[in-house]
Amino acid sequence: MLDTLKNLFAVADLRNRVLFTLGMLAVYRVGNFIPTPGVNSEALRIMSEQAQNSMFGLYDMFTGGSLSRVTIFALGVMPYISSSIILQLLTVVWPYLERLSKEGELGRRKITQYTRYLTLLLAGVQSLGIAIFLERQTEIAGGLPLVYETGWSFRLMAMLTLTTGTMFIMWLGEQITERGIGNGMSLIIFAGIVVNFPRAVIATIDQMQTGQIGLLTLAFLVVLMVGVIGAIIYVERGHRRITVQYAKRVVGRRQYGGSSTHIPLKVNTGGVIPVIFASSILTFPQTLSGMFTPGGYADAAVRQIGYGMPLYNLLYVVGIIFFAYFYTAIIFNPDDVSENMRKYGGFIPGIRPGKRTAEYIDTILARITIVGAVYLAMVAILPEFLLTGFKVAPIPFIGESLDAILPRVVTQGLNVQFFFGGTSLLIVVGVAMDTVNQVESQLIMRHYDGFMKKTRIRGRRG
Template sequence: MLEKLANIFRVPDLRKRVLFTLGLLAVYRIGGHIPTPGINGDRLAQFFEQNRGTMLGFVDLFSGGNLRRLTIFALGIMPYITASIILQLLTVVYEPLAKLQKEGEMGRKKITQWTRYLTVILSAVQSFGIAISLEKAGDFVTYPGPRFILMTMLTLTTGSAFIMWLGEQITERGIGNGMSLLIFAGIVVGLPRGIIDLYEKAKTDAWGAFTFPAIIMLLILMIAVVAFIVFVERSERRIPVQYAKRVVGRKVMGGQSTHLPLRVNAGGVMPVIFASSILALPQMLAQPLRNNKVIGPVLEALRWGEPLYTLLYCVGIVFFAYFYISIVFNPNEVADNMRKWGGFIPGIRPGKRTSDFINDVLTRITLVGAAYLIIISLIPEWMIAGIKLNHLPLLGRFFENLPAWVTNGLGVNFYFGGTSLLIVVGVAMDTVTQIEAQLIMRHYDGFTPRSGRIRGRRTW
């Protein structure tokens, strides 16, 4: 393994990309320690500690802990993700944007530019809501007033724009997906604190007689979740494809058999990130109105762990799983390319029949992938924060006598939840796959046993 890691630094281009990525991640972490002016950091950290098991703690997870300290990077990449979702949805329902997307590189650059503008607008709106909420909350602000609101908006919006730039630079000039790596870095950095909190809770016997069984069960669950994630992420449905023989000049081309690989979870962690971002947006924007008689109950019902939130979260994951695959994979285009090169699926007529067959297979395995994301995301979270069945309308009274560990969970933080594990494992696997592809392309061994050195043609 050490030899394979050393191969990374033997390839000049790959070494440059890896070091560039690590350098920008270091800049991201340094910025996470620069506080926003005028904030009582100790009081804010205490408030987040009290609300660790709520949506606020979940949003703080995506910001890498920057929100709890209200640093210049407190908004994280949430505004950029939300802006990307809005633009992608508009390309489906708004014809001019759909045409622009089909124009190739120029159209993609134009949509990216609009995404940046929308990110800045959303960042300004969210930072305004945060500033107003902090002022109304009490002693979080040292010197309240219009200057504080303006300074907070300027600081957080600039920080969000800089994070967006960091992510884009990592994607273009580094290795891996920049935005996903920023989330990954934020979660991984918080793991030591999560382990210490778990140890302190066990040390103080906060779980009573269930301390050690709970810890053992949690560790077993984490190992099982990681193993299950790796298994599903490596799973794919292979559609057999055969190519007919054809004569080109004096050579006979084709005639070989291959397959079309369709990943079970082609969207990776993106459906989870998209669904979480969309559900977190109302909480962020409507915080100043949480005492309103109409808005307040709605925000309460959309809190993390509530039945309505869980339902919308599941629907969001399924929707974005299908939405994402519809963007990155086009069955009609694949079928046309196969027909042009003389390829066909045994038993399926080339053309529209092939396209329909691929689409049917893709629909079924995407549903399986979405169900997998829901299971991985929710079951560990339920064990950690409980299942709020007693909050169900009309039926809640039938679940009032459930044990406290069922409705309230084990009380540990989100760093051990299914969503965080899914993001960490998924992003790590995608990044390793990209590094491995670079190594194999340059005739070095990869990390996995099946990715051996590419051998040249033998001469006799």
């Protein structure tokens, strides 16, 4: 490991990329502590300790605690992610965007520009929702006003501040992707989750001292966490190999081809992106809840998809599976792979080149994608059920009856708070592995040993 770190900093370009990434993440962390003007920090502290509103759950985890502190980075990267999802979905159904996506670098730049515009719009709408929400929360905050002066002066200030913060985070992420190491947006979310780890350890120790968590329960949770991490690493490394044979060709006096290789299809081609996409879609309405009339139909609908609710869990699983297929279709095109194989004389034994090859690859990809999608959904949901149970009471008509019949271990789980749930583990481990793989590739390309020179995990053979 020490030799690898020396190699990492021995290459000037790689060293600069790593330092640039760390510097941008440090700037992001500084912004997480700059408060939004006009917000009563003392009242906000009280509300953060008392409120159990869904806005201060999963979304707050993605922003590194910025939402509960209402800092200038309170919206995080979620407006950008939501915009990316919308544009990618529109690319499938809108011929104009579909043409742009096929025009190479120029088309991608145009789509990126549209994504930025939509991010600006969504950030403005979400920041208005948060501003109105804060104005209404005096009772939760112990009678103290969360906002010093309510009205459109505060709302416009909050919209300007939070929207500017989001656009700046978007710029940071793009700079990391272009000039640093790893995917900038994913690393920003990763940083937001990881920085809360020390505070979570302290909170867990406090729960042990007060008797909320027993020693055996804590040991079980730690073993479970390690097991989930091991499962994530195992599946993320797994892939199905499709054998490709190259026919012999004679060019001049030289003979080419005749070799055999393989196409590695990852079990989880989309990585953690489906989880981030599904989370982003479901947390988006929560930031708009302040704009709805309390007790109205819209407010009730938003509460039904609040974090931990049965409908939320159902939509979360469906969203993960959908985006696993959708994102895989975006980043891996069997037709292109088949065409490239045909161009260079490659073929899959027993499969006719061309359309049949593309169909064969697509069939295998669909089969392993369902395995990857179910794995993502299980890791994201099951640990949460174990910790807090499956809340059946809010289910219309039959919820209260089910709650009375089912044992407490089903409806309440272990009834403890533990920092690392399934979603956070997926994102942290997945992003860390992707980043390490990129560093590894850079080192190997420059003829240096990487991090995993003695511990490579081989994928499963198909």
